[in-house]
Amino acid sequence: MAALLRGLRAGRTLRGLSSGKTGPTSRVVAAPSAVNPQCSNLNRGFHRAALRLQDESKSDKPPSSSSSSSSSSTTYHEHYQATEHDTAAEASQHDSASDPAAEQPERPNTSYQDQSGEHGEEYETEEQLQSRILTAALEFVPLHGWSMEAIAAGAETLGLSSASTGMFYNGAGDLVLHFIAHCNSQLTEILAEQHKQVQLGQAEPKKTADFLREAVETRLRMYIPYIETWPQAMSILLLPHNIPDSLKHLSSMVDDIWYYAGDRSTDVSGSSLNVRPTTSQMNWYTKRAVLTGIYNTTELVMLQDSSPDFQDTWSFLDNRIQDVVNMASSAKQVQSTGEAVVQGLMGAAVTLKNLTGLNQRR
Amino acid sequence: MFQRRSRGQKYTFWLRDGFRDGESEERIKSYHRPHRRSSMQKSEYTCDHRPRVYKVFENVAQKYDIMNDAMSLGIHRVWKDALLHVMHPQPGAQLLDVAGGTGDIAFRFLEYIRLQEERQKRRAARSSQTPSWQDISNNYSTEDESRESRAVVCDINKEMLKVGKQKADSLGVSAGLSWVVGDAEELPFDDDQFDIYTIAFGIRNVTHIDQALQEALRVLKPGGRFMCLEFSKVNNPILSSIYDAYSFQMIPVIGEVIAGDWKSYQYLVESIRKFPNQEEFKGMIEDAGFYCVKYYNLTGGVVALHSGFKL
Numbered sequence: 001m002a003a004l005l006r007g008l009r010a011g012r013t014l015r016g017l018s019s020g021k022t023g024p025t026s027r028v029v030a031a032p033s034a035v036n037p038q039c040s041n042l043n044r045g046f047h048r049a050a051l052r053l054q055d056e057s058k059s060d061k062p063p064s065s066s067s068s069s070s071s072s073s074t075t076y077h078e079h080y081q082a083t084e085h086d087t088a089a090e091a092s093q094h095d096s097a098s099d100p101a102a103e104q105p106e107r108p109n110t111s112y113q114d115q116s117g118e119h120g121e122e123y124e125t126e127e128q129l130q131s132r133i134l135t136a137a138l139e140f141v142p143l144h145g146w147s148m149e150a151i152a153a154g155a156e157t158l159g160l161s162s163a164s165t166g167m168f169y170n171g172a173g174d175l176v177l178h179f180i181a182h183c184n185s186q187l188t189e190i191l192a193e194q195h196k197q198v199q200l201g202q203a204e205p206k207k208t209a210d211f212l213r214e215a216v217e218t219r220l221r222m223y224i225p226y227i228e229t230w231p232q233a234m235s236i237l238l239l240p241h242n243i244p245d246s247l248k249h250l251s252s253m254v255d256d257i258w259y260y261a262g263d264r265s266t267d268v269s270g271s272s273l274n275v276r277p278t279t280s281q282m283n284w285y286t287k288r289a290v291l292t293g294i295y296n297t298t299e300l301v302m303l304q305d306s307s308p309d310f311q312d313t314w315s316f317l318d319n320r321i322q323d324v325v326n327m328a329s330s331a332k333q334v335q336s337t338g339e340a341v342v343q344g345l346m347g348a349a350v351t352l353k354n355l356t357g358l359n360q361r362r
Numbered sequence: 363m364f365q366r367r368s369r370g371q372k373y374t375f376w377l378r379d380g381f382r383d384g385e386s387e388e389r390i391k392s393y394h395r396p397h398r399r400s401s402m403q404k405s406e407y408t409c410d411h412r413p414r415v416y417k418v419f420e421n422v423a424q425k426y427d428i429m430n431d432a433m434s435l436g437i438h439r440v441w442k443d444a445l446l447h448v449m450h451p452q453p454g455a456q457l458l459d460v461a462g463g464t465g466d467i468a469f470r471f472l473e474y475i476r477l478q479e480e481r482q483k484r485r486a487a488r489s490s491q492t493p494s495w496q497d498i499s500n501n502y503s504t505e506d507e508s509r510e511s512r513a514v515v516c517d518i519n520k521e522m523l524k525v526g527k528q529k530a531d532s533l534g535v536s537a538g539l540s541w542v543v544g545d546a547e548e549l550p551f552d553d554d555q556f557d558i559y560t561i562a563f564g565i566r567n568v569t570h571i572d573q574a575l576q577e578a579l580r581v582l583k584p585g586g587r588f589m590c591l592e593f594s595k596v597n598n599p600i601l602s603s604i605y606d607a608y609s610f611q612m613i614p615v616i617g618e619v620i621a622g623d624w625k626s627y628q629y630l631v632e633s634i635r636k637f638p639n640q641e642e643f644k645g646m647i648e649d650a651g652f653y654c655v656k657y658y659n660l661t662g663g664v665v666a667l668h669s670g671f672k673l
Binding site for chain 1 (some may be wrong): 448449450452453454481482557558582583584585586587590654669672673
């Protein structure tokens with residue numbers, strides 16, 4: 001039902017286009033997808049098309065959409081006609097840059113109903129726009145560092161003026177956090193893909209230590225293009241107002257890695273009664289704290305590593321993970337040794353009691 | 363912050379009050395009228411007050427900056443600096459300062475950009491102590507390409523612009539500055555020209571604020587920013603009573619002593635009270651089509667800085 005409504009709304013937008021307002025050819029191309037129920041993308045794509053329009057030449061405005069409306073299916077046709085005026089409103093709001101003179105008289109009246117109807121879409125578009133600007137800005141980071149200049153350059157490649165950087169109240173912090181979130185989501189995708197492969201039986205499940213090692217390496221390799229400016233990024237992340245966000249990203253990444261490594265524990269206490277591999281005997285917090293420590297130290301090593309393809313970093317990582325494994329196994333050994341020692345002492349005590357006759361019950 | 367009004371053909375009722383003698387009754391009535399722009403617009407009529415208004419601003423123009431300092435006790439400089447800090451313009455940005463009069467915002471803008479560029483050059487010099495051949499060749503090409511930042515000051519009153527030009531000459535600032543006569547409701551510029559549009563203490567005097575906002579939307583580039591500095595509602599009751607007392611008792615007196623014009627400054631104070639409050643104005647900006655609209659209260663709400671983006 002919601003999909004149908006979205007389709008109607010998309011249909012209305014197209015009708016607005018055909019009612020005499022202008023539109024670029026990209027919108028005509030978008031028309032056939034109106035029949036597709038997933039039309040919320042159309043509205044967003046609409047907004048982006050508006051942005052692209054503002055870049056492209058405004059001089060030639062192809063007669064838009066008598067062709068588009070004819071190409072759409074007849075089921076939507078009657079809806080188009082009924083809601084022509086509404087679409088004029090939407091179209092006018094989005095076309096404001098391209099056709100101001102004709103639309104200025106209408107805009108004050110129509111924008112009220114528009115903003116209430118399109119409110120949800122607009123907010124999504126704003127955040128999507130911000131993330132698009134930040135993604136574009138990442139290209140300029142090697143040149144300008146993690147700063148507002150990089151964001152301004154990114155905005156310019158999208159056709160927006162550099163003044164739009166004012167949207168980012170946290171400035172460079174926004175850029176760094178966006179990059180970190182992007183890397184984390186990429187890592188999650190890769191791990192999920194590997195997990196799926198294992199589930200389907202197409203790949204062998206890895207041992208925990210290997211899995212952790214590969215996950216951390218994959219994640220750190222994403223920093224390689226920005227490694228020269230990475231110290232600046234780390235210092236930005238350490239600013240007090242950025243610490244909560246950066247800790248949140250770090251902890252969610254570590255949690256994801258352990259989840260895909262097969263750790264499903266939710267409780268705090270580790271159960272030591274069963275015989276299990278050593279790594280799973282550590283409890284939830286210990287595991288994540290350990291991995292956080294490994295990750296952070298490896299990141300620091302990577303910053304000053306000058307070996308080819310960061311070989312030193314990966315060997316450092318290997319050693320740290322090996323340390324953890326050894327520590328876990330030695331912890332188990334200590335525990336079992338301790339138990340054995342206790343049992344031995346108990347036996348000796350009983351023997352002594354027997355010898356001295358204290359165990360006699362006569 | 364007494365700025366010129368919009369184009370002279372139509373005047374709203376409250377405008378008329380500030381200038382006709384023997385109309386004190388209307389003046390009091392208009393002061394107590396509720397703050398709705400629509401009711402004010404209903405009583406529009408065409409009347410040629412323009413020569414008289416023009417004369418007033420001619421007188422005010424010479425003393426304008428002094429009056430600003432006296433009335434706001436110099437705090438207006440802090441407000442304007444805050445505007446620049448929030449704006450944080452990047453080198454190469456094009457500014458349009460509407461109702462810019464004596465050019466305060468434009469001068470600060472050019473200074474800010476100059477400092478930014480110096481900082482960037484210093485940073486570049488520090489990092490490239492031994493530039494590679496590629497850096498050197500890049501430097502040759504970018505020196506011509508980089509856009510120069512430009513500030514255009516637009517005002518409806520020629521006298522204010524003249525005073526601004528004199529100030530610019532005395533400060534030795536001339537590159538990248540232009541002075542244009544124009545009306546905020548009908549700007550003499552093409553679409554999509556400017557990165558930043560500012561109007562400092564001027565939008566209060568525009569007859570049709572929504573038209574001015576739409577013009578701002580039109581001349582801004584996509585991604586451009588609209589910024590408006592204006593007097594607004596003080597929420598704190600203690601501060602509000604002090605502010606009211608100061609406004610109604612002191613400011614017209616200062617106006618009479620320094621500029622010889624009691625009525626204009628009384629009108630100024632009354633028009634400040636009539637302007638919509640922060641939230642209402644934010645709604646008007648959003649209605650005009652701006653996104654991410656936000657406002658900052660300065661000095662406890664005496665002045666509000668509204669900012670919106672054309673996306």
